[in-house]
Amino acid sequence: MTTPQQTTIAFIGLGIMGAPMAGHLIDAGYDVVGYNRSRPAVDRLVERGGRAAQSVAEAVRDADVVITMVPDSPDVEDLAFSEEGIYASAKPGTLHIDCSTIRPDVARRVAAAGAARDIRVVDAPVSGGEAGAKEGSLSIMVGGEADDVEAARPYLDVVGATVVHVGPPAAGQTVKAANQLIVAGNIQLLAEALVFLEAHGVDTESAMTVLGGGLAGSAVLNRKAAGMRAREFAPGFRIDLHHKDLGIVTAAAREAGVAIPLGAHVAQLVGALRAQGHGGLDHSALLLLVEQLSGRDQHG
Amino acid sequence: MTTPQQTTIAFIGLGIMGAPMAGHLIDAGYDVVGYNRSRPAVDRLVERGGRAAQSVAEAVRDADVVITMVPDSPDVEDLAFSEEGIYASAKPGTLHIDCSTIRPDVARRVAAAGAARDIRVVDAPVSGGEAGAKEGSLSIMVGGEADDVEAARPYLDVVGATVVHVGPPAAGQTVKAANQLIVAGNIQLLAEALVFLEAHGVDTESAMTVLGGGLAGSAVLNRKAAGMRAREFAPGFRIDLHHKDLGIVTAAAREAGVAIPLGAHVAQLVGALRAQGHGGLDHSALLLLVEQLSGRDQHG
Amino acid sequence: MTTPQQTTIAFIGLGIMGAPMAGHLIDAGYDVVGYNRSRPAVDRLVERGGRAAQSVAEAVRDADVVITMVPDSPDVEDLAFSEEGIYASAKPGTLHIDCSTIRPDVARRVAAAGAARDIRVVDAPVSGGEAGAKEGSLSIMVGGEADDVEAARPYLDVVGATVVHVGPPAAGQTVKAANQLIVAGNIQLLAEALVFLEAHGVDTESAMTVLGGGLAGSAVLNRKAAGMRAREFAPGFRIDLHHKDLGIVTAAAREAGVAIPLGAHVAQLVGALRAQGHGGLDHSALLLLVEQLSGRDQHG
Amino acid sequence: MTTPQQTTIAFIGLGIMGAPMAGHLIDAGYDVVGYNRSRPAVDRLVERGGRAAQSVAEAVRDADVVITMVPDSPDVEDLAFSEEGIYASAKPGTLHIDCSTIRPDVARRVAAAGAARDIRVVDAPVSGGEAGAKEGSLSIMVGGEADDVEAARPYLDVVGATVVHVGPPAAGQTVKAANQLIVAGNIQLLAEALVFLEAHGVDTESAMTVLGGGLAGSAVLNRKAAGMRAREFAPGFRIDLHHKDLGIVTAAAREAGVAIPLGAHVAQLVGALRAQGHGGLDHSALLLLVEQLSGRDQHG
Structure with missing residues (x-):
C-alpha cells in the first residue's frame, strides 16, 4: 500500500x-x-505546503489523482476535453475526482471520455458550503464504478464527513441536483410560513421552536430561520449559484420526463430574485421575494 | 393550590x-x-376511569376546564355558540382549551365570544399524530392571553412534550396552519426528488442517507422517505385532513394578503390526489401524483 | 301580453x-x-325618469320584477334573507334577476330560498364592464329554470347583446367564474409574453399584430395589449374585483374537486398585486408584477 | 426586376x-x-413541377434564395454549419430564409455566421399549422435586417397571409416563442374552465357561446373548444412539438432573466402529458390532464 x-x-x-x-x-x-486560473490562489497553496503548477497539463502530468473543483459544466468540459486539458495530459490509470456541481449529462460524457482514455472518473459533488469545506465536514455524493469510488474514498474521507456511493457515473450529480431542489423548496416554504406568521402577529421565535420540534422540522429551519427572521442574508450559498443549480435540476428532470411542479416553480422564484439584482445574497433571501409579493417590503 | x-x-x-x-x-x-357524539367512545372512557356525560351541557356544567378535540371549524363553532353548547352552560371563569385544528378567524371569534361570557379560551392545536397522542408526546402550539396559557399549561404538559405559547388568541391555529403548509410542501419536494432519482437510476436508499445528512435533511425525510420508497401509504395523517388544513392555510393567507406561491401550488396537488380517490392515504402519497405526472405509474 | x-x-x-x-x-x-344605499344615486335615477324607494321593502313590495346588482355574495344574502329584505316583502310570483357576480353556492341557496316563497330566481351575471353597461351590449350568462329564464329574457335583452341560458340555478355564476378564470390567465400570459419580447428587444407593436392574427389571438390581446404596452392601467376592471372573483373561482373549484393549476397560480399573482397596493388599477396591471419579478421595474 | x-x-x-x-x-x-433527407418527398416535389437535388450542397449551389423548414435547432445548425452545408456551398449574396421554429440564440448565431460569409439571413417561423401551409395562409413573424426582410417578403407573401417584420435577427423566433407560450397557456386555461363547468353540471356548449363573445374570447376557444368538449384530440399541433417549443420559451426567458410563472407552469403540464405517452395528441389534450388531476378520467 502506498503512503x-x-x-x-x-x-x-x-x-x-x-x-x-x-x-x-x-x-x-x-x-x-495546485493549479488555478488566477495566480494568488496558487501562491497561497504553496505557502500552505503545496506545489505550484503553471498549467493544467503540468499539474496533471505526473499526478496519480486529479481533483477538480470549478464553477460550472463548461469549465469541467473545458478541463476534460481541451487540447491542453486533463485527458490529453494525464497518465493512463489516473483517477479523476470531479467535485464540481455540474449537469448529470455532462458528467456522463466526461466519464465516458475518461474511460475511453483509461482515466477512471468519479463525480463527487459536495454539500455543506464554505464552512463544511473549512471543517472537512462536507457531505459528498459519489457516482462512478464501484472500484473507482473505493479508490477515491481515502481522498474524499479527508475532506468530507459523509461520503456515500449513490450509483453509476453521474449519479452523484443527480443526487446533488435533487439536494438543490429540496433545499430551494424548503427555504421558500419556510419563507412563506414566516411572512404568514408575521402578518398574523405571531411571535416567530416561539413558533420556530415548536415547528422545529415536529414534522415541519428541517436543517433549513435549524440553520436559516434565525437569519431570515433578522433579515440577514450574507452568504452562505449565493442565489446566483442556486439559480445555476436549479437550471441543472429542471433540465435533468425535463430530459428524464419527470414532473417537478414545485421545483420548477421555485426555480422561477429564484430566477426572479436574481433578476432583481439579489444574486449575491444568501438563498434564504427568498424571504425578500415573499415579502415583496405580499406588499410587506416597504417598512424600514 | 388545587390537586x-x-x-x-x-x-x-x-x-x-x-x-x-x-x-x-x-x-x-x-x-x-367525557362527552362524544357516538356513545361507545364515552363507554371506553368510563372503563378507563372517567365519568360519562349525556350532553355537552351536562359535561361542562360543573367543569373547571373544558378541552375540545373535534374535526373542523364548524364543529367548534357549534360547540361554542349553540344554545346547548359550552358557553351557554359553563360557569364563569371556566378555562376552555380547544385542541382542534381550525381556522384562525374562527378561533378569534370563539375567543372573543368566550371573553364576553367570562370564559377564558386558549387555542392549542397539536402536532404529532395518533402516535404522539398515545405517547403523550405531542407538540402543542398555544395561542391566548399569557395568564390563560399559564393556567392551561399543567393540562397540556400531561399530553404534550413541547408546549409553546406562540402569541395572542388564534396564534396557535396560525402556527399550526404554517406547520401544515411546510409539511405538505416538504413532502411534495421529497416526492419530486425521489421520482427524479429513480428515473435517473440512482440508488435512493444511499441517496436518502447523504441527503438527510445535509441541508436537505428534514423530519419529513427521516420519517417518510422509507415508506415512500416502498410505496407504503397507510396513514399516518390522511390526505383528506391535510386537504382540509390547506384550505385553512390558503384562506388565512388570502385574508392577510400574504403570497404563498408554493403553498397554493401544493394545495392544488393535495386536492388533486383527493379528487382521484386517495383521500384515505397518508399524505406521503403525494408521490403517487408525481409518478402519474411523470408517466411512471404503470408498473406493477 | 303586458306592455x-x-x-x-x-x-x-x-x-x-x-x-x-x-x-x-x-x-x-x-x-x-330604484333603491340604493347612498341616496344621490337614487336621485339621479329619478332625474332619468325613474321612481325612488326609501328602502328595499318599499322598492319590491309592488314590483313584478326585482333586479339586483350589488358587489358581493354577502350583499345578495343580506338582500335575500334579511327581515327587511326582498323575500320578506315581495309578492308571490315575483321574478328576481340577480345580476351580481357571487359564489355559485350562495346563488344556489338564494334560488332555493326564493322557490320556497314562490319567488322565481334567475342568476344573470354580466360581462362587458362599464362600457358594456352604458352601451347595453353586455354578455349575460343566465342560470335558472327554463320558464323563469324565458320570463327574464325581455329585461335582459334590454341591457345585453348576448343573453345565453347556460343551465340550472347558479349555472350563470359558474360560467361567470370560468370567465374570470380565463380572463385573468389570458392577461397574465400576455403580460409574460410582452415582458419577454421587450427584454429581447422585439418591436412589440408589430409582434401584437402577428400574434393577434393567429392562434394566440384573443379579446384580451385586442383590448388590453395597447394599454399594457403604454403602461396605462386606469380601470376598466379593477384588480380588487378580480381578486374577489378569483376567490369565488378557487372556492368553487375546490368544492367540486376540480384542479385548476393555472387558475390557482394566477389567483396568487392577482392577490400579490393587490397586497402591493395596486387593487385600484385595471387587471391588465398584472404586467407590473411580471416586470417586478423580472427586475425590469426600475426604469423611469 | 427579375421574374x-x-x-x-x-x-x-x-x-x-x-x-x-x-x-x-x-x-x-x-x-x-428541393432537397429532403428521405427521397420520396423529393419525388413528390418533382411531380409537382419542381427539380430534385441529391444533397444540400447541390440544392443551394446555384440558388438565389434558400428556404429551410426543419424540425429543431440542431437541424438548422447542421444545415448552416456543416462542411456540406448551406454556408459552405451557397453563393455570396444568397438570401437564406429559415422558416423552422428554433431557439432565438441559435437563430442569432446562424445569422451572424451567414453575415460573415455574405449570406443574408432572415428567421421567419410560421404559425397556422398544416392547414395554413396548404392554404398559403400562414402567419409569419420575421426577424432580420430591414433590407433582407424586404428581399424575403415576395417569397413569404406566397405562403403566408400575414407577414410581419418584428425586429432584428432572431426576433421572429422570439415572437414565435411568445406565441407558443400564450397558446399553451390559453389552452390550459380553457381546459380548466371546461372541466370546472362540466363538474358543476353546466351546458358547456351554451357556455362557450357566451364566453366566446366576451373578454374570455380567443382563437383557442373558437378553434379548440368543440374538439375538447368532444374529446377529439387528433392533431393538429402535437404535444411533442409544443413540448419542444416550450423548452425554447423557458430557456429564452431564463437567458433574459424574465419571469414567466404561468409559462413555466404550463410547460410542466405539457411535459407531464408527454411523459404519460400522449405526445402524439393535439395540444388541446391538456384537457385530459385536468380531468385526471380532478379524478374525472375514469368514465367511459
Missing part, C-alpha cells in the same frame, strides 16, 4: 471551496500540486 | 386523538367527564 | 353598472323603482 | 409544412430545387 507521501494529487480550482479542501489533503500528508 | 383530584375536566371529542389524551389526564389523577 | 308600461321593475344597486342598466330599462318604457 | 422564372429557390425540408409551401412557390412560377 500519502507517495501519492501526488493535482488539485485544479482553488477557490472558496477548493482551497480549504486542498489544504486538508496537504495536512493529511499528500503531495498536492 | 388534580380537585379539578374536573370536561373532555369533548373522544376520537383517535381525543381518547388517548383524555386517558392521560385520567392517569394524571384528574376527574375527567 | 312595459304595465310592468314595475325594482332595481336595487345603482352603482357604476346598475345605474346605466336601470336607465336602459326606463328608456325601454318600464316603470323602474 | 419568378429567373429566380431559383432551394427548398430544404419537404415535410408536412415544407411540401405545401414549396408547392405554392412552384405554382407562383419560381424555379424550385
Whole structure:
C-alpha cells in the first residue's frame, strides 16, 4: 500500500471551496500540486505546503489523482476535453475526482471520455458550503464504478464527513441536483410560513421552536430561520449559484420526463430574485421575494 | 393550590386523538367527564376511569376546564355558540382549551365570544399524530392571553412534550396552519426528488442517507422517505385532513394578503390526489401524483 | 301580453353598472323603482325618469320584477334573507334577476330560498364592464329554470347583446367564474409574453399584430395589449374585483374537486398585486408584477 | 426586376409544412430545387413541377434564395454549419430564409455566421399549422435586417397571409416563442374552465357561446373548444412539438432573466402529458390532464 507521501494529487480550482479542501489533503500528508486560473490562489497553496503548477497539463502530468473543483459544466468540459486539458495530459490509470456541481449529462460524457482514455472518473459533488469545506465536514455524493469510488474514498474521507456511493457515473450529480431542489423548496416554504406568521402577529421565535420540534422540522429551519427572521442574508450559498443549480435540476428532470411542479416553480422564484439584482445574497433571501409579493417590503 | 383530584375536566371529542389524551389526564389523577357524539367512545372512557356525560351541557356544567378535540371549524363553532353548547352552560371563569385544528378567524371569534361570557379560551392545536397522542408526546402550539396559557399549561404538559405559547388568541391555529403548509410542501419536494432519482437510476436508499445528512435533511425525510420508497401509504395523517388544513392555510393567507406561491401550488396537488380517490392515504402519497405526472405509474 | 308600461321593475344597486342598466330599462318604457344605499344615486335615477324607494321593502313590495346588482355574495344574502329584505316583502310570483357576480353556492341557496316563497330566481351575471353597461351590449350568462329564464329574457335583452341560458340555478355564476378564470390567465400570459419580447428587444407593436392574427389571438390581446404596452392601467376592471372573483373561482373549484393549476397560480399573482397596493388599477396591471419579478421595474 | 422564372429557390425540408409551401412557390412560377433527407418527398416535389437535388450542397449551389423548414435547432445548425452545408456551398449574396421554429440564440448565431460569409439571413417561423401551409395562409413573424426582410417578403407573401417584420435577427423566433407560450397557456386555461363547468353540471356548449363573445374570447376557444368538449384530440399541433417549443420559451426567458410563472407552469403540464405517452395528441389534450388531476378520467 502506498503512503500519502507517495501519492501526488493535482488539485485544479482553488477557490472558496477548493482551497480549504486542498489544504486538508496537504495536512493529511499528500503531495498536492495546485493549479488555478488566477495566480494568488496558487501562491497561497504553496505557502500552505503545496506545489505550484503553471498549467493544467503540468499539474496533471505526473499526478496519480486529479481533483477538480470549478464553477460550472463548461469549465469541467473545458478541463476534460481541451487540447491542453486533463485527458490529453494525464497518465493512463489516473483517477479523476470531479467535485464540481455540474449537469448529470455532462458528467456522463466526461466519464465516458475518461474511460475511453483509461482515466477512471468519479463525480463527487459536495454539500455543506464554505464552512463544511473549512471543517472537512462536507457531505459528498459519489457516482462512478464501484472500484473507482473505493479508490477515491481515502481522498474524499479527508475532506468530507459523509461520503456515500449513490450509483453509476453521474449519479452523484443527480443526487446533488435533487439536494438543490429540496433545499430551494424548503427555504421558500419556510419563507412563506414566516411572512404568514408575521402578518398574523405571531411571535416567530416561539413558533420556530415548536415547528422545529415536529414534522415541519428541517436543517433549513435549524440553520436559516434565525437569519431570515433578522433579515440577514450574507452568504452562505449565493442565489446566483442556486439559480445555476436549479437550471441543472429542471433540465435533468425535463430530459428524464419527470414532473417537478414545485421545483420548477421555485426555480422561477429564484430566477426572479436574481433578476432583481439579489444574486449575491444568501438563498434564504427568498424571504425578500415573499415579502415583496405580499406588499410587506416597504417598512424600514 | 388545587390537586388534580380537585379539578374536573370536561373532555369533548373522544376520537383517535381525543381518547388517548383524555386517558392521560385520567392517569394524571384528574376527574375527567367525557362527552362524544357516538356513545361507545364515552363507554371506553368510563372503563378507563372517567365519568360519562349525556350532553355537552351536562359535561361542562360543573367543569373547571373544558378541552375540545373535534374535526373542523364548524364543529367548534357549534360547540361554542349553540344554545346547548359550552358557553351557554359553563360557569364563569371556566378555562376552555380547544385542541382542534381550525381556522384562525374562527378561533378569534370563539375567543372573543368566550371573553364576553367570562370564559377564558386558549387555542392549542397539536402536532404529532395518533402516535404522539398515545405517547403523550405531542407538540402543542398555544395561542391566548399569557395568564390563560399559564393556567392551561399543567393540562397540556400531561399530553404534550413541547408546549409553546406562540402569541395572542388564534396564534396557535396560525402556527399550526404554517406547520401544515411546510409539511405538505416538504413532502411534495421529497416526492419530486425521489421520482427524479429513480428515473435517473440512482440508488435512493444511499441517496436518502447523504441527503438527510445535509441541508436537505428534514423530519419529513427521516420519517417518510422509507415508506415512500416502498410505496407504503397507510396513514399516518390522511390526505383528506391535510386537504382540509390547506384550505385553512390558503384562506388565512388570502385574508392577510400574504403570497404563498408554493403553498397554493401544493394545495392544488393535495386536492388533486383527493379528487382521484386517495383521500384515505397518508399524505406521503403525494408521490403517487408525481409518478402519474411523470408517466411512471404503470408498473406493477 | 303586458306592455312595459304595465310592468314595475325594482332595481336595487345603482352603482357604476346598475345605474346605466336601470336607465336602459326606463328608456325601454318600464316603470323602474330604484333603491340604493347612498341616496344621490337614487336621485339621479329619478332625474332619468325613474321612481325612488326609501328602502328595499318599499322598492319590491309592488314590483313584478326585482333586479339586483350589488358587489358581493354577502350583499345578495343580506338582500335575500334579511327581515327587511326582498323575500320578506315581495309578492308571490315575483321574478328576481340577480345580476351580481357571487359564489355559485350562495346563488344556489338564494334560488332555493326564493322557490320556497314562490319567488322565481334567475342568476344573470354580466360581462362587458362599464362600457358594456352604458352601451347595453353586455354578455349575460343566465342560470335558472327554463320558464323563469324565458320570463327574464325581455329585461335582459334590454341591457345585453348576448343573453345565453347556460343551465340550472347558479349555472350563470359558474360560467361567470370560468370567465374570470380565463380572463385573468389570458392577461397574465400576455403580460409574460410582452415582458419577454421587450427584454429581447422585439418591436412589440408589430409582434401584437402577428400574434393577434393567429392562434394566440384573443379579446384580451385586442383590448388590453395597447394599454399594457403604454403602461396605462386606469380601470376598466379593477384588480380588487378580480381578486374577489378569483376567490369565488378557487372556492368553487375546490368544492367540486376540480384542479385548476393555472387558475390557482394566477389567483396568487392577482392577490400579490393587490397586497402591493395596486387593487385600484385595471387587471391588465398584472404586467407590473411580471416586470417586478423580472427586475425590469426600475426604469423611469 | 427579375421574374419568378429567373429566380431559383432551394427548398430544404419537404415535410408536412415544407411540401405545401414549396408547392405554392412552384405554382407562383419560381424555379424550385428541393432537397429532403428521405427521397420520396423529393419525388413528390418533382411531380409537382419542381427539380430534385441529391444533397444540400447541390440544392443551394446555384440558388438565389434558400428556404429551410426543419424540425429543431440542431437541424438548422447542421444545415448552416456543416462542411456540406448551406454556408459552405451557397453563393455570396444568397438570401437564406429559415422558416423552422428554433431557439432565438441559435437563430442569432446562424445569422451572424451567414453575415460573415455574405449570406443574408432572415428567421421567419410560421404559425397556422398544416392547414395554413396548404392554404398559403400562414402567419409569419420575421426577424432580420430591414433590407433582407424586404428581399424575403415576395417569397413569404406566397405562403403566408400575414407577414410581419418584428425586429432584428432572431426576433421572429422570439415572437414565435411568445406565441407558443400564450397558446399553451390559453389552452390550459380553457381546459380548466371546461372541466370546472362540466363538474358543476353546466351546458358547456351554451357556455362557450357566451364566453366566446366576451373578454374570455380567443382563437383557442373558437378553434379548440368543440374538439375538447368532444374529446377529439387528433392533431393538429402535437404535444411533442409544443413540448419542444416550450423548452425554447423557458430557456429564452431564463437567458433574459424574465419571469414567466404561468409559462413555466404550463410547460410542466405539457411535459407531464408527454411523459404519460400522449405526445402524439393535439395540444388541446391538456384537457385530459385536468380531468385526471380532478379524478374525472375514469368514465367511459
